[in-house]
Amino acid sequence: MANTSNISSVRVVVAGDSGTGKSSLIISVATDSFPTGVPPVLPPTRLPADFYPDRVPVNIIDTSSRVEDRGKLEAECKKADAVVLTYACDRPETLDRLSSYWLPALRDMDVRVPVIIVGCKLDLRSDHQQSLEQMMTPIMQEFREIETCIECSALRQIQVAEVFYYAQKAVLHPTAPLFDQEAQTLKPRCVRALKRIFMLCDHDRDGALSDGELNDFQVKCFNAPLQPSEITGVKRVVAEKLPEGVNDNGLTLTGFLFLHALFIERGRLETTWTVLRKFGYDDEVKLRDELLQNPSFKRSPDQSVELTDRTIEFLRRVFSAYDLDGDGALRPQEVEDLFSTAPSSPWDDAIYSDCAEKNSMGGLTLNGFLSQWALMTSLDPVKSLAHLLYLNFPGDLASAFQITRRRRIDRKRQRSQRNVLTCFVFGPARSGKSSLLRALIGRPYVDLYSHTQEDQYSVHVVEPIGGSKKTLILREISVDLVSHLLDKKDALAPCDVAAFVYDSSDGLSWKQTSDLLLKVTAHGESSGFEVPCLLVAAKDDLGPEAAAISDSARVCQDMGMEAPISVSIKLGDTNNIFRRLVDAAQRPHLSIPVTEAGRNYQHYKQMVNRSLVVISVGAAVAVVGIAAYKVYLAKRQSSN
Incomplete structure (x- = not known):
């Protein structure tokens, strides 16, 4: 199960033409029965946390399609985590209105959340109509915000609960950050994250996950071991589709990425998201902010952050590992390979483009490499910390940095x-x-x-x-x-x-x-x-x-x-x-x-300090004098 503890609830707004079955759909999912005498607009409806496996409650908001209620509709859509757009299976014109009115309207409102297309009244659908896939493919190609399409029947209780399950899932386990629907491939940032996870799990660094390493990975992510037969089955599926995905040592990186693409294609996004979140990634497939708060970089304005000797030695080893031709410099492609487990190269910013030593062929020398790390750490220590994590820096991160003296x-x-x-x-x-x-x-x-x-x-x-x-x-x-x-x-x-x-x-x-x-x-x-x-x-x-x-x-x-x-x-x-x-x-x-003003100020401070010294000495002398006088009086009195 994915780590969704930071999401307290999912807000789903249901919109669509009048008479398409919005209110009936909502009542049906909440009561497991088909309603009679449905009001024009329902009050907010809540599905409890235990309604779906992710244990996150769903708040469903019904809306009016009347022109005079457009302002309220827009306000609700802007607060939505997901939007369910309905059409009536027995009224083709309501389907056409999705692409001619509703989807463009959401864009005009600047509503950028997953959209679930729902065909209601499936029980009234004509057998002569096109299949759902045939009808929806052109619309989904034009409107990439559509997460999925489904048909249901509130009357027959067919796929009613699935509608809001898919809406919840689109929020908790979004497709867009992981998968390119058009190209049908994992997105680059997802590939980079999975590559880092693969390398973290490849403990013996042989380029493949052995049966033991696969089992450790399964336990870490899903709290359950894999049976030997399951491991064999996984590798068999990969080998049949992608022979290079498995070798004598186990599951290769290619096979690991293929498995996740397969999960996503089959609608099991929660599997990949569970893995990513277990290894610290957020919904943008970057390391979560809280992971970058330790060590603390709190310091005075005249203090700086530097890498420790231990970190510099680690970076030297990284440099050597990626200097494949052994020429003492990293070519641009070698730098890209080095940061292939990060969302992107941290040195894509213009300030790093030509700031350090390179050889005659344009390769970044070791001094140049370490110098750029020093510069990045000085300018943006959190960015430096993040990329040490992306490079799988071993040990305590507190030992990676030091705060200088003021x-x-x-x-x-x-x-x-x-x-x-x-x-x-x-x-x-x-x-x-x-x-x-x-x-x-x-x-x-x-x-x-x-x-x-x-x-x-x-x-x-x-x-x-x-x-x-x-x-x-x-x-x-x-x-x-x-x-x-x-x-x-x-x-x-x-x-x-x-x-x-x-x-x-x-x-x-x-x-x-x-x-x-x-x-x-x-x-x-x-x-x-x-x-x-x-x-x-x-x-x-x-x-x-x-x-x-x-x-x-x-x-x-x-x-x-x-x-x-x-x-x-x-x-x-x-x-x-x-x-x-x-x-x-x-x-x-x-x-x-x-400056002259500064010299005068220093002279003034010196005079003040001297005055304070004189006053202090005078006070001390006075104190000593009073004490001596008291001693004198005491002796005189005793002699009398």
């Missing part, structure tokens, strides 16, 4: 312990920001300007002088988005170090960059999230402008900063900029600039 504490202790460092890259248009990002991951210089409209990322492993390797994330902040970014108080909280890039041959570029530096520094001072900053004088090959040189030297002296670092990405001269960024992030207290 940056404020790093500054006080004058040392960062982080393994992943984030650098915000500021600068005006055409200053060379994008070229810097490309240089980090070894991309060749491109002498073609393209304005960056959204934040871009680049990530790579950097080995600082005399230290262990760190992963450096460069986040290019579009100049158009700086004001929007600084509207947030904690905008700089995720930033370990900031680089301000300017075209050293262009005085205006320097002026714009110095303005950005002042804005960012002032924001850091006012918000309490000060960050170390480095100036990057780009395009050194063009010849620096004299005024920019002198002005930048003055600004650096005034703000207590290191002199600008000259680079020429075009000539391949990076002047160790990436190591220097990592060093500045690791020793943040050395490179935090100060």
Whole structure:
């Protein structure tokens, strides 16, 4: 039985032309008898939880088909979990009205729930009419929301209970997420989920489920073992239809997928849904949200999430397993295969498209692979957790991640312990920001300007002088988005170090960059999230402008900063900029600039602290004096 504990009841709305048998159908299912003197519209009718095997009650809502009641009909349909549309078997025009009026009307109402087509008054059906399948095939092809079609007779009690069973089943065990009716195949997301489940159950990793593994799977999902004869029967059915579905070791992945397609084709969707839900999937065939709440990623704005050494070692093994040609890189198809047990590749988002190191053939290197995981974990740790689960990460997930120390504490202790460092890259248009990002991951210089409209990322492993390797994330902040970014108080909280890039041959570029530096520094001072900053004088090959040189030297002296670092990405001269960024992030207290306002505030704080010290000392002296005076009085009194 499927896990339906999160669904308290199923609401089914019954609609259709007047006189098609809506009310009679409802009374018949509720009382097991054919009604007489039926009212125009029934009050809500409830089928109790024990009425159907899934033990979920069904609330049935009758509706009026009168034009003046259209508003109420629409309101009820919008609250429905499923809609039953009725026609009268003895009135063909009511069947035609389903496709000409009722189904389009539901679409106009934006009602997107399963629809059950029900032919009432089966006892009055003519023997010369087409079969149900012949009549319904064209309609079902046009309206994919139709879940199933059925004919019934309230008078004869024929398939009355089945109508609402199918409606309930369409809600609890929907077809659409699992099966493509038109292609008659499992949908890709369903295949990916079942593949992950297969791999979890294939304990000996031989690519097949042995009899023992099949039995364990059956017990886990259905709480009942399989008899040896049943296992033999399952494998025989698969072998007859699909020889490659079974081998000497047992049921293959191909056979496992075939079985589930067979279940669905035969209307046994609850079987596949039970399996999926037992392994943590929701109705969208994704892992349920509650599975992604542990470990907790609650943290302060200036804390980050990193992968632990254990997780990195697991990812190294995964990389090796999917690097089938052993060239030290994953081709796009190998990356797709690696994430074939997830709903999709987590790196389909644009920000990951060209952010890490690749080889000359476009393959993702091991450093690039681990760097992209570090970036994903930094940006969206829940997404990282989900995809570790999709890759069947072994053991306790709490051991997969670590929350870093607050940056404020790093500054006080004058040392960062982080393994992943984030650098915000500021600068005006055409200053060379994008070229810097490309240089980090070894991309060749491109002498073609393209304005960056959204934040871009680049990530790579950097080995600082005399230290262990760190992963450096460069986040290019579009100049158009700086004001929007600084509207947030904690905008700089995720930033370990900031680089301000300017075209050293262009005085205006320097002026714009110095303005950005002042804005960012002032924001850091006012918000309490000060960050170390480095100036990057780009395009050194063009010849620096004299005024920019002198002005930048003055600004650096005034703000207590290191002199600008000259680079020429075009000539391949990076002047160790990436190591220097990592060093500045690791020793943040050395490179935090100060504005005049910030300097005055620091001076004010120092004066206040000194005053407090003086007051404290004075108070202590007074206390000691009073105590001494009391001792003196006591001695004097005793001597008298």
